[in-house]
Each structure stands twice: as structure tokens, then as C-alpha cells.
Amino acid sequence: MFFQNLARDNEIGANSYLLDTGDCRIVLDSGMHPKEEGQEAIPCLNEVPYNSVDAIFLTHSHLDHAGTIPVLMRDQPEAPVYMTAATAGLASALLHNSVNVMQIKRTELGITDYPLYGHRELDRLVGRWKHLEVEQTHDLTLHTSATLYDAGHILGSAGVMIESQGKRIFYTGDIQFEDQTLITGAKFPEDNIDTLIIETTRGASPRCESYTRESEEDKLCEAILDTLERGGSALIPVFAMGKTQEVLTMLYKFKLDGRIPEQTPIYIGGLSTKMTVVFDEFASTTARKIPDFKILEDMEVQTGSKGKKTPISYRPGAIFALSSGMMTEKTISNNFAQFFINNPKNSLLFVGYADPESPAGKIRQTRRGDIVRLNPENDPVVLDCPVEVFDFSGHATRDSILDYIIRVNPKQVFLVHGDKPASEWFQQQIAARLPQTECIIPKPKKQYTL
Known part of the structure; x- marks a missing residue:
């Protein structure tokens, strides 16, 4: 089993990750970098051989997680794409809008790579999207299954539990543990998680203790x-x-x-x-x-x-x-x-x-x-x-994420979706609080054994 960070750098950018259980090859998200253009905005999808993926998961519909899902699907023509129904509705609207934006940038900025996909292709690819209910286990292959859990970040957002060969690997996507005004907080599993792949967005941003x-x-x-x-x-x-x-x-x-x-x-x-x-x-x-x-x-x-x-x-x-x-x-x-x-x-x-x-x-x-x-x-x-x-962030505070990691007490943690100072704060805290846990800030393209 191995994990590979397909992002181009350790940052909040074009999020995408490859998980290989030996029985099943899974890509988790495929985002578009909000600050880059053309090919530089795409994850390192060339690390994944053509038509080699068994399943794709989209955790939520923000552009940095969903923006290049059509590009990935084109290279993986037989892989179904799993998400919640709400994520599907939002992602479809977002991606069609993204086509419009890319067409404008092609004309005004001369970016000949744009658009990365078109409206008709998108409509066709959406036919491969499969809607999953949260907390219902779905078999991907004979020995690998997946379960979605409400992530509380945005409507439809979900973390993904992958179970294979007696191991439990949980990818959180983006998290908010607190109830927001409209959306309820995350409902994540905590028991028997071997490997945790978790966001670190706010690791360098402490919140005032008096905040409510x-x-x-x-x-x-x-x-x-x-x-x-x-x-x-x-x-x-x-x-x-x-x-x-x-x-x-x-x-x-x-x-x-x-x-x-x-x-x-x-x-x-x-x-x-x-x-x-x-x-x-x-x-x-x-x-x-x-x-x-x-x-x-x-x-x-x-x-x-x-x-x-x-x-x-x-x-x-x-x-x-x-x-x-x-x-x-x-x-x-x-x-x-x-x-x-x-x-x-x-x-x-x-x-x-x-x-x-x-x-x-x-x-x-x-x-x-x-x-x-x-x-x-x-x-x-x-x-x-x-x-x-005002602070109405859809991302969990660093303290609430750290508390969750400590409760889970996994054997291995991958710190993703964070700029270097944010991820390093978590790495230092985990080293002090959970010295037996292997804590990794995964370098882009490198494969890590689970």
C-alpha cells in the first residue's frame, strides 16, 4: 500500500492524492490551483498512468478540489467518480462556470491551453458520477470498500474512509467541526484508524481564546x-x-x-x-x-x-x-x-x-x-x-483538528492542504503529543508506504 501527493507543492493549491491499496487504485480529489494558469494549475496527474485508476472520490465542490476532475476523468475513462448528491449539484454548476472563465482567459490573456474542458464534454463526463449517501459503505473492489462521512465544511462535503486488507485509511478533505449558521459540523469516525490524511489550513493561524x-x-x-x-x-x-x-x-x-x-x-x-x-x-x-x-x-x-x-x-x-x-x-x-x-x-x-x-x-x-x-x-x-x-471560516481551527488527531491516535498521519508554516505547526505538536505516530508532510510525487 502507498500514498502519493499529486499536488505540485506543499500548499493550498491544486489538491489531489493517489492511494494504492494493492487491490484498488484511488484518486482523492483533483483541484485547480487558484493562483496558477494553464498546465501549472493542474495537479501532477501525469504521475498516474492512463486508465490505471479504479475509483475517484470528490470530497467537495470547491475549485481547489474539483476544478480538474474532468481532466482526470479523461485520462481515467473507466473509473467511476464518487461524491454526495449535493456535491454533484454544486460541482456541476461550478465546473460549467469554470469553462466560461477559462474561455475568457484564453481570449484576454492568450492562454492557449484553455479551456481545459468544454461544456459538452463536461455534460458527458457527469454521467459517470455516482452519488453516495454518508455513512453507507460501498464496495469498490473485492477487498476494498469506502464510506463517506459528513465533513461540515460546505454543503455535501465529506471525508472518505477506505478499508482494505484489514487497514483503515481516512482522508478528511476540508473540515469544520463547529456548527456554522446553515451547515452542521463534521461527524467523523475516531476508532481504529491506521492512517489519517488530514488538512492543515489554519495551522499557522491561532484563534483568539474569547472567540465564539x-x-x-x-x-x-x-x-x-x-x-x-x-x-x-x-x-x-x-x-x-x-x-x-x-x-x-x-x-x-x-x-x-x-x-x-x-x-x-x-x-x-x-x-x-x-x-x-x-x-x-x-x-x-x-x-x-x-x-x-x-x-x-x-x-x-x-x-x-x-x-x-x-x-x-x-x-x-x-x-x-x-x-x-x-x-x-x-x-x-x-x-x-x-x-x-x-x-x-x-x-x-x-x-x-x-x-x-x-x-x-x-x-x-x-x-x-x-x-x-x-x-x-x-x-x-x-x-x-x-x-x-469577521471570522466565519469554513475550516476548523488548528486546535480542534489537533484534538481530533489526538483522539484518533493513528499509527500514521499525512499533513496536507496547508502552507509550510501551517503543516509544520501540526508536525511539531504531533511529535510532542503523539511520539509513537509517524507524522509526514508528503513531498509532491514521492510515494510513501502505508
Whole structure:
């Protein structure tokens, strides 16, 4: 048995891993690197011989895990792809949007490798996707089986337990152990796990000991209310998948509790609407904290009109939850901010991670009164509104992940999905707390014996 990291580097990038049990060859995820383009955005899939894989698992629908699944499937034409039904719905929408983005980049940036796959090919490949229920074991081969467990990270996210030849190998994918506003926390196995393959995203980011999600929601509500009371509007840049739906659910709660005026208009835009439709299709799933709550039916949400560069117009006294979360150039949140952040009555409220080099990251580093360039095609603009940052991460804290590793007490741990400082923090902690556990930060392409 061996494990191989197919990512190009030890980082949060194009996640993909090969697991060979001797009886079954399995690829876990196949992502697209969010900061690279063309072939450099693809995992090292050339390490996996053509048509040599027995099964592919997609743990969840974020681009860094799902973005090159069609490329992998093309090279592995007989391998079924397993995921939850919710992941299938979200991933299909995401990948079709990815085709559109790649087509634009081919035209505007001259990246001739794009698109890596097309709409018709994607529609055909989706026919090989197989939906699995969580906590139901499925036989992959005569001696190897797999079971999915709710990962709590996003709707449909799941960890994968592989059992073969008396060994139990568990790949977590991305994890959130705490209940979020809409999605319940992970329900992971802890017994008799020999090898644990686990994410380390927040290993270099300790959380304040006084933090609670309830208090963070209170702070967000207060910031919105202050903005409305001074006659401004709140712009909340959000990722279309996951963060949009979490924020809308918070706003729904705030209105139900009478904490913000019920008549306050809420606007969403970009890919968010399509993703929210999928979330609503799975309103009755057990992973939803508020059963049968349908965002687009139970809330008065304005979705704007199609076909315009900025389909939503500014108005005072409103909340704008617009994608993308990092305010990437030419997205609705970026275009909207161009004429929004110079108004001192407004507020810009961040609820998720932003890469320091992204427009959102640069705004966070800009002092009020200074100028910021959101898009090279537009003039710089003065940042003259309050900017606040809130912690609603979909990733588990480093302490909760470490606690889980200690409870599992595996013989072997592979630390993945983390930048070097994050993974090294876990490695140091495990060495001190579980000295009998073999702890590995797997180098790309190298094979490790289980």
C-alpha cells in the first residue's frame, strides 16, 4: 500500500492524492490551483498512468478540489467518480462556470491551453458520477470498500474512509467541526484508524481564546445596523458557494429576531444565485442546521438582472452580498466597490479569507483616506468607508483538528492542504503529543508506504 501527493507543492493549491491499496487504485480529489494558469494549475496527474485508476472520490465542490476532475476523468475513462448528491449539484454548476472563465482567459490573456474542458464534454463526463449517501459503505473492489462521512465544511462535503486488507485509511478533505449558521459540523469516525490524511489550513493561524461564533455574528449584525442607521449600505464580498448561503442565513436570523429592520433590502449577484438554487434543492438534508429552510423562497432576496456588467444598482439602506469574496477583477463585488467605498456612510464587511495580493486583500491593507486601485482598467478610488473583518471560516481551527488527531491516535498521519508554516505547526505538536505516530508532510510525487 502507498500514498502519493499529486499536488505540485506543499500548499493550498491544486489538491489531489493517489492511494494504492494493492487491490484498488484511488484518486482523492483533483483541484485547480487558484493562483496558477494553464498546465501549472493542474495537479501532477501525469504521475498516474492512463486508465490505471479504479475509483475517484470528490470530497467537495470547491475549485481547489474539483476544478480538474474532468481532466482526470479523461485520462481515467473507466473509473467511476464518487461524491454526495449535493456535491454533484454544486460541482456541476461550478465546473460549467469554470469553462466560461477559462474561455475568457484564453481570449484576454492568450492562454492557449484553455479551456481545459468544454461544456459538452463536461455534460458527458457527469454521467459517470455516482452519488453516495454518508455513512453507507460501498464496495469498490473485492477487498476494498469506502464510506463517506459528513465533513461540515460546505454543503455535501465529506471525508472518505477506505478499508482494505484489514487497514483503515481516512482522508478528511476540508473540515469544520463547529456548527456554522446553515451547515452542521463534521461527524467523523475516531476508532481504529491506521492512517489519517488530514488538512492543515489554519495551522499557522491561532484563534483568539474569547472567540465564539455567536459573538462574531453579534458583531456583524451591529456593524450592519450602524451602517443602516447612518444612511449607508453594507457591501459584503462573498464566495458564491458556501459563504453566500451562510451570510444570507445570518441575515435571515437577524431579521427574524428583529435585530435589523425586516424591510431592509438584500441583494446578491454573480454566480451566487445559481449556487443558492442548488443549496435550496437540498434543504431537507441532515447536514442543514435549519431543516427545510429555502433561502430564495423564504427570504426576499433581490438577484438583479442578467447581461449587464454591474447588474445591481446602489441604493442607501441596503445590504449587498456580492461575489467574489476576494473582489477579483471584473467580478460584481469589484465593479460595485468602484463607486461604493468612497462614501463614508457605507461599510465594507469581509466575512472570509482574502489572499493578500487580491483586491480584497489590498483593501484590508489600505488605510482609510488612502487610494486603492481595484481594477487596472479603472481609475484609483479613495477608501473612505469603514472596513471590518469577521471570522466565519469554513475550516476548523488548528486546535480542534489537533484534538481530533489526538483522539484518533493513528499509527500514521499525512499533513496536507496547508502552507509550510501551517503543516509544520501540526508536525511539531504531533511529535510532542503523539511520539509513537509517524507524522509526514508528503513531498509532491514521492510515494510513501502505508
